[in-house]
Amino acid sequence: MTPLATLLVRDMRIAMRVGGGALMGVLFFLVVVTLVPFALGPDLALLKRIGPAILWLAALLASLLALDRLFAADHEDGSLDLILMGRAPLELVVAVKGLAHWFTTGLPLVIAAPLVGLFLNLDVPAEAALVLTFLVGTPALTFIGLIGAAIAVTLRRGGLLLAVLVLPLTVPVLIFGVAAANAAVVGPVPFGNPFVVLCALTLGSLIVGPFAAAAALRQEME
């Protein structure tokens, strides 16, 4: 296995072990979405209309939940020093860590989305559209979050700073993710238009995120 594949396997393994936080994100997502019908009451038309927005907001918060430990844990136990010294380029290392994080926190959200969509009175085409936007959009959340995780790496309580830094940057993803999902539910814009923009945002973040996060890490570790 190459160094990067080894890192991917190791990060996913840690996330899925006890205290790793892989399930925390999806559980948090389920709890938040389940609470909404209790708060709003049994107004099915209302739930259907705001359902995609609720799901996207919950996914946004859930994907930030374990992100602050992504680099901080490696920093605290000295692993980050060795990773920085390693022969693998730091940008790729960061991207692989982001990928491992998405596999363990983003992908479960995609899988759980149709289930909790039922709570919000979404029909089958709406659920399909929602899953598609989640599949395309959640990697953007993770990779934008990488930047915040790298900046907050040396801070003891970096989670709060991370949320403050990252949430504003995720606004475009939120707008077009919800827009695409809503377009499939109520129209009038065709699903494709906002969805293509969402794809573009994700592709952009896949490139910008690792470079910015690697630069932040180098700066922090000096």
Add this chain to the structure above:
Amino acid sequence: MRLSASDLTCRRGGREIFAGVGFSVASGEALSISGRNGAGKSSLLRMVVGLVRIDGGRLDLEGGDPELTLGEQAHYLGHEDALKPSLSVGENLQFWAGFLGAGAADIGKPLTAVGLDVLADLPAAYLSAGQRRRLSIARLLAVERPIWLLDEPTSTLDAMAQERLAGFMQTHLAAGGLILVATHGPIGLDDAQELQLDQAVPSPLAGEVWEGESGGGATTTPVRRLTTSTPTPSPQGGGVEEER
């Protein structure tokens, strides 16, 4: 292969930790770095691997792989053991062996060498401090790198493990490697050069060098002493001076 440094300066948090430090270590040689707490032993080691910025001076590696940076040819054993508590002993070592470039390395041999082979399936969370340190040392054995930088490697080790570590270091030196070790006490390498990092307290060791040799030989009054001595009568490899 020769690792040489001259006139190195380190500043941390706006404060000068050390200045004018020089040394020269060749294949098969070891350098033992000592000094009081805060003298900059760890910073010097981290500087060599590129984890701390060099604020002045030069650091050269002759005869290394030109494609790789110094850090990529070195093993760094720091204060932290770089182990994940949720992974087993074997998984931890397997990861570092794979990540540091040994591919599908055989981790059985290094684990046996540090005496942890029977605990290979135990999560690292249950290891004692000394066992954790031994597992980190296994990393040095699993992946071959010519330069070893050890930061107080014996601090948590028992007598037997210290002896084993000395054996590993001697084997590494005999194979043509070089070692920089920061330590407060004897490390088990009799023929190591010594580098004393100290700011105000005069060194009690013999062979003090008042005028730097690698620093260009300027004759200024040093305010900081640094001793480099070898078993041979002639002190070699650099000294220190600092201009006020």
